[in-house]
Amino acid sequence: xxxxxxxxxxxxxxxxxxxxxxxxxxxxxxxxxxxxxxxxxxxxxxxxxxxxxxxxxxxxxxxxxxxxxxxxxxxxxxxxxxxxxxxxxxxxxxxxxxxxxxxxxxxxxxxxxxxxxxxxxxxxxxxxxxxxxxxxxxxxxxxxxxxxxxxxxxxxxxxxxxxxxxxxxxxxxxxxxxxxxxxxxxxxxxxxxxxxxxxxxxxxxxxxxxxxxxxxxxxxxxxxxxxxxxxxxxxxxxxxxxxxxxxxxxxxxxxxxxxxxxxxxxxxxxxxxxxxxxxxxxxxxxxxxxxxxxxxxxxxxxxxxxxxxxxx
Numbered sequence: 001x002x003x004x005x006x007x008x009x010x011x012x013x014x015x016x017x018x019x020x021x022x023x024x025x026x027x028x029x030x031x032x033x034x035x036x037x038x039x040x041x042x043x044x045x046x047x048x049x050x051x052x053x054x055x056x057x058x059x060x061x062x063x064x065x066x067x068x069x070x071x072x073x074x075x076x077x078x079x080x081x082x083x084x085x086x087x088x089x090x091x092x093x094x095x096x097x098x099x100x101x102x103x104x105x106x107x108x109x110x111x112x113x114x115x116x117x118x119x120x121x122x123x124x125x126x127x128x129x130x131x132x133x134x135x136x137x138x139x140x141x142x143x144x145x146x147x148x149x150x151x152x153x154x155x156x157x158x159x160x161x162x163x164x165x166x167x168x169x170x171x172x173x174x175x176x177x178x179x180x181x182x183x184x185x186x187x188x189x190x191x192x193x194x195x196x197x198x199x200x201x202x203x204x205x206x207x208x209x210x211x212x213x214x215x216x217x218x219x220x221x222x223x224x225x226x227x228x229x230x231x232x233x234x235x236x237x238x239x240x241x242x243x244x245x246x247x248x249x250x251x252x253x254x255x256x257x258x259x260x261x262x263x264x265x266x267x268x269x270x271x272x273x274x275x276x277x278x279x280x281x282x283x284x285x286x287x288x289x290x291x292x293x294x295x296x297x298x299x300x301x302x303x304x305x306x307x308x309x310x311x312x
Contacts, residue, residue: 001039001042001043003071003072003075004035005035005036005038005039006068006071006072007025007072008021008025008027008032008035008036008039009036009039009047009048009061009064009065009068010065010068010069010072011024011025011032012032012036012048012055013048013057013061013062013065016054016055016056017053017054017055018032018033018036018055036048043064045058045060045061045064046058046060046061047060047061047064047065048061087119087285088282088283088284088285088286088289089116089117089119089120089285089286089289090119090120091119091120091121092120092121092122092123093120093121093122093123093142093143093283093286093290094123094125094140094141094142094143095122095123095124095125095141095142095143095144095145095290096124096125096126096127096132096135096136096141096143096144096145097124097125097126097132097144097145097146098126098127098128098129098132098145098146098147098199098200099126099127099128099198099229100147100194100198100199100200100230100247100250101145101146101147101247101249101273102124102126102145103230103231103250104247104249104250104299105145105249105294105297105299106124108294108297108298108299109290109293109294109297110122112292112293112294112296112297113289113290113293116289116292116293116296117286117289120286120289125140125141128197128198128199129146129147129150129199130197132144132146133146133150133152133155133276136152136155136276136277136278137152137154137155137278139278142277142278142281142283142286143275143276143277143281143286143287143290144275144276144277145160145273145274145275145276145290145294146199146273146274146276147199147200147203147271147272147273147274148271148272148273148274150274150276152276154278154279154280155276155277155278155279156276156277156278156279157274157275157276158274158275158287158291159272159273159274159305160273160274160275160291160294160295160304160305161272161273161294161295161299161302161303161304161305162270162271162272162273162302162303162305163247163248163249163270163271163272163273163299163301163302163303164247164248164263164264164268164269164270164301164302164303165203165204165207165245165246165247165248165264165268165269165270165271166245166246166247166248166251166261166262166263166264167181167186167243167244167245167246167261167262167263167264168234168237168243168244168245168246168251168255168259168260168261169237169243169259169260169262170237170238170239170240170243170258170259170260171238171257171258171259171260173243173260175243175260175262176260178262179262179263180262180263180264180265181262181263181264181265182264182265183207183208183264183265183269184208186207186208186243186245187208189242189243190241190242190243191204191208191242191243191244191245192233192236192237192241192242192243192244193205193233193244194229194230194233200230200247200271203269203271204245206269207245207264207269208245230246230247230250233246234246234250234255234258234259237259238258238259245269246261247271248300248301248302249299249300249301249302251300251301273302275287275290275291275294
């Protein structure tokens with residue numbers, strides 16, 4: 001059984017005529033007829049009922065032709081994959097990104113990707129770091145944009161930029177008089193945090209360990225509240241519920257009417273944003289294209305790291 005024979009029986013089923021099928025396959029009718037008969041003999045079944053001027057499929061022939069069509073379609077997929085291997089910027093790229101980066105990076109990243117790799121379709125997956133790590137290892141995504149710390153066997157990473165944190169308070173808050181905020185001051189305030197499972201929450205707790213309620217001294221007035229997203233938390237802060245810590249890229253011009261933003265005093269807490277991909281991922285050119293797009297993005301307040309080729 002050969003792919004050529006499968007193409008011939010699909011053509012005969014489509015044309016319902018050996019002559020027209022031969023023409024569509026650019027072979028002579030005897031060549032096609034001999035190949036179809038050879039396949040029938042090999043399978044031990046009759047695929048077509050032949051009559052003067054008319055060819056019909058037998059019931060089993062109908063099922064075999066349907067399967068042959070699937071095989072030919074899968075062969076085409078293999079060819080497409082091979083072409084993508086020759087050109088890493090062709091074909092779709094499944095890109096994962098954590099919730100606290102995606103809304104602020106993607107408006108810059110996607111236009112850059114259209115310039116750098118116009119033939120590459122970006123399929124996006126927003127999720128938590130833990131889930132994206134599993135999807136990366138299982139091949140459900142090709143590449144992920146995450147924040148350190150991130151260490152997984154078989155996964156390569158490349159640091160892209162460092163992003164400082166800032167403090168957000170409601171308008172009229174007493175901290176407006178300060179030029180900078182010391183992280184220790186957070187321990188005396190109601191602080192809004194993302195819900196557990198979000199890596200940015202962990203970053204904030206590392207900045208001010210006293211925000212872990214279990215470690216608060218007796219009589220402390222501080223308490224932590226939770227929000228499902230940074231956008232929700234910003235609105236809660238604007239409503240006067242408390243203060244929060246935000247990544248600098250999440251700050252927009254419209255925030256000035258609702259929030260007061262202050263930088264941290266040194267040492268300024270930051271997070272390091274990285275690309276992560278499977279070490280055996282063959283399209284390193286695609287990784288480098290995303291890396292280039294991020295480095296070309298106009299992200300306010302971040303420190304881009306020295307550009308290096310992505311490597312496994």
